[in-house]
Amino acid sequence: MPSLLAATLAAVIATAPSLDAVPQTRLDPALRCRLGAYALPDGQYVTITGHGGHPRDLQFTLSSGVFGRLREEADGAYVGGPLRVVFGPCDGGGLRLTRSGRTVEGARLPLAETQTDFAGDGVTLHGKLVSPTGGRAKALAVWIDGSNNDPSTDDVVWQYELARRGVAVFVYDKRGTGASGGSLSADFHVRARDTAAAVAEARRLAPGVRRIGVIGASQGGWVAPLTATLAPLDFVIPAFAMAEGPIAQDRRIVENQLRAAGFGEDVLAEARSLTALTERIVRSNFQDGLEELDAFRATHAGRPWLAAIQPRSYTGILLTMSGAEARAGGPTAAQGLSFDYEPRPVIERIEARQLWLLGGADRQAPSEATQEILRQTQVRRSDLDVVVYPKADHGLIERVHTPDGTVSAHPGGLFDLVATWIEDRRLPAKGRFVVMPASD
Known part of the structure; x- marks a missing residue:
């Protein structure tokens, strides 16, 4: 996620200045070499992304799922929460991470990245393909952001978390944000056409990939099933989204x-x-x-x-x-938001297999009715899976207690679960409707 709470439907129509990134803001180009996943000792990792469209701030995500903002200090180090991060020269691809008085070295994984510009629905969009080490993958996911204005190519952590697990990810700045052209739009049909164009571009850049699908976050969870009506997809993953309109x-x-x-x-x-x-x-x-x-x-x-x-x-x-x-x-x-959209008929008829990732404590996309709709839909189709994280709020974010205090985190094992489902077509846990154990 690009921020502690993904931008909401409410924020889209607010007339006051939004808390999200100002459209067209991007990370300082000199910092892009810092982005990526870094291997730490003992099989641990830290992933570095942009934060909220800010030109100089970064974000860390640890293997545990704990994440937070990193702000630049006068000496060039980055500090946030319990961490202090010092980056080495860009061509060295390393960092030093200090936590609780212990300093370790990290090496940036050689994930393959390809920048591209492509034609969306009447606008030019900017995207990036992130592939596993070696540049080859059997499966690829196209990321669809929510209603936030963050530059996805800088800020989305999923592009690196899935790529280091063997799944290629194509992420693009939605129209009116980052390096993409056009004006902001919350018209789900326009966004679906843009995403279908992104799917085509991803196929062009990764012709050897056998399975391709989409992951839609928040508002993107409404767009994802619509995209499957416009482009052939193997899978659709709505995350912290709703089966209601x-x-x-x-x-x-x-x-x-x-x-x-x-x-x-x-x-x-x-x-x-x-x-x-x-x-x-x-x-x-x-x-x-x-x-x-x-x-x-x-x-x-x-x-x-x-x-x-x-x-x-x-x-x-x-x-x-x-x-x-x-x-x-x-x-x-309102940016043309599709207020009258009803997703259930689309969810029921698309051919792509589906994985729904829901927060049981989601205050922005309440999931109780969505869970019931999906249970009913599962009676008629065997290729729809649901995973509920009981204590997760919007963005699949939990507040967890650690020796460093109470922090924000994605549920443990989230990215492993998604990568396994994409590649092996199965959930790690038994059943098609899985309620995960709550984190401590």
């Missing part, structure tokens, strides 16, 4: 926030009238229902439950705006 996502976020705040069914019933109103607003491209929202807000002013709705959803954001502000800024800020 954006309208249902908004409603479930609001209801979960109210339940977490201790409100009961009487309040939830009132909230459903609010989300029905905001649904009408977004379906009309922010033209209808805005006066009614102003009236609703005035009528319910001071109600504690209204204040409990946080701006993680478009309903939460609309509550912070006047009707006039929403009408003026909403259509542009």
